[in-house]
Amino acid sequence: MGFTMALALVIFVATYGLLLSFPKYRAYIALASAAIFIIVGILPVKDILGSLDFNVLMMIAGTMGIVGLFIESKMPALLADIIIEKVPNVKWCIVALAIFSGIISAFVDNVATVLMVAPVAIDVAKKLKISPVPIILSIAVASNLQGAATLVGDTTSILLGGELNMTFFDFFWYEGRPGLFFVVQAGAIAASIVLLILFRNERQRIAKGPRTEVNHLFPTYLLVGMIGLLIVASFLSFNNAFVDNHKNGLICMALLILGLLWKLLKTKNFKAVTEVVKSIDYFTILLLAGLFIVIASISKAGVIDAIADIISKIGSGNVFVIYTVIVWVSVLLSAFIDNIPYVLTMLPVIGTLSSNLDPSSATVLYFGLLVGSTLGGNLTPIGASANITGIGILRKEGYEVSFKQFTKIGVPFTLAAVISGYILVWIFWGM
Numbered sequence: 001m002g003f004t005m006a007l008a009l010v011i012f013v014a015t016y017g018l019l020l021s022f023p024k025y026r027a028y029i030a031l032a033s034a035a036i037f038i039i040v041g042i043l044p045v046k047d048i049l050g051s052l053d054f055n056v057l058m059m060i061a062g063t064m065g066i067v068g069l070f071i072e073s074k075m076p077a078l079l080a081d082i083i084i085e086k087v088p089n090v091k092w093c094i095v096a097l098a099i100f101s102g103i104i105s106a107f108v109d110n111v112a113t114v115l116m117v118a119p120v121a122i123d124v125a126k127k128l129k130i131s132p133v134p135i136i137l138s139i140a141v142a143s144n145l146q147g148a149a150t151l152v153g154d155t156t157s158i159l160l161g162g163e164l165n166m167t168f169f170d171f172f173w174y175e176g177r178p179g180l181f182f183v184v185q186a187g188a189i190a191a192s193i194v195l196l197i198l199f200r201n202e203r204q205r206i207a208k209g210p211r212t213e214v215n216h217l218f219p220t221y222l223l224v225g226m227i228g229l230l231i232v233a234s235f236l237s238f239n240n241a242f243v244d245n246h247k248n249g250l251i252c253m254a255l256l257i258l259g260l261l262w263k264l265l266k267t268k269n270f271k272a273v274t275e276v277v278k279s280i281d282y283f284t285i286l287l288l289a290g291l292f293i294v295i296a297s298i299s300k301a302g303v304i305d306a307i308a309d310i311i312s313k314i315g316s317g318n319v320f321v322i323y324t325v326i327v328w329v330s331v332l333l334s335a336f337i338d339n340i341p342y343v344l345t346m347l348p349v350i351g352t353l354s355s356n357l358d359p360s361s362a363t364v365l366y367f368g369l370l371v372g373s374t375l376g377g378n379l380t381p382i383g384a385s386a387n388i389t390g391i392g393i394l395r396k397e398g399y400e401v402s403f404k405q406f407t408k409i410g411v412p413f414t415l416a417a418v419i420s421g422y423i424l425v426w427i428f429w430g431m
Helices: 003-021 023-039 045-051 054-072 075-086 090-105 110-128 133-146 155-164 180-198 218-233 241-267 270-278 282-300 303-315 319-334 339-356 359-379 385-396 403-429
Strands: none
Touching: 003 023, 003 282, 003 303, 023 282, 045 282, 054 075, 054 110, 054 155, 054 218, 054 241, 054 270, 054 282, 075 090, 075 110, 090 110, 090 133, 090 180, 110 133, 110 385, 133 180, 133 359, 133 385, 133 403, 155 339, 155 359, 180 359, 180 403, 218 241, 241 270, 282 303, 282 339, 303 319, 303 339, 319 339, 319 359, 319 403, 339 359, 359 385, 359 403, 385 403
């Protein structure tokens, strides 16, 4: 190992350690690490812009802003009310709200989904005079699961889509085979069965309440329009490298601007517009920007190639063994560390691995990474931002969630979803 590689590895390990130790400062840690790589000369200044994936960054910013308008319209709360009207008891209410949060989370950020659905769950719990803990936890783990279903469902999906240049439609059908959407739905069905078993004794009847009134339909049209345009863009080529490489991000940002103009015309108040802009999670965007530079730096130093070589040796060149290692190591690691930096680190590793194996093995390894890292976050309460958000909401309501309480739901839910996904990804893409 040369000096440059050793130095890059030390900086990278220190970065990861600090990210784990100080989660509130992750963005600043990533940016500081990126600056160190540039200052010591591992990443040349001329390569900085090239290391940033602006398509991914614009997609995330645009989607977050549109979601902010969508939440403000109260449409998600209305949809939740309608679902509650259709269920007979608490057991089915918990499962229905979990499924509902999962459906929303396939198109909306996981944390935003929990923030949307949690107030409804708390209201139901208060009416029934029961603890909201199992309902909120079920909503959180379900939203985290479905984030891998579509291109815009989660940051990790956006990262994978950017790496493979996937379109929105590719998550449903990819190169002539079923895509990740169907893999995730199989996992969701298995996990929902687990919830039905866990809450089989919760048979209290539910009193129906008044429906939430939606303020405006335009944000709903905006969100649906974004999804539609991303699908249409999947089939279009503009014969312009910049546009073709950034079309998804440009669509999301253009619709966000349209939404901000609508907000301004409706309220005639710039403060209302700035509130929407403030709802964008700049912390995550800065974190990703810093990590893009960090990953480019360690790749330049040869660390990525070294990691890929180690995994290849563990699997002895056997694709199934390597696939299995990637899935289950991802599950274990994502149970304790944020899956965004982990996926961002592993994507180039998978690229190097697949280039050294049969090129046709690339997809099964990439998909295995997403299944393991996204679904694995439900194993512990700190493994996913959605889980942390749900527990934070419960704490504000006066409920402290123990590790045992969470794992009672999280562990069987995760195992059911991951095992289903692990088997199906191999059947669809590995055989």
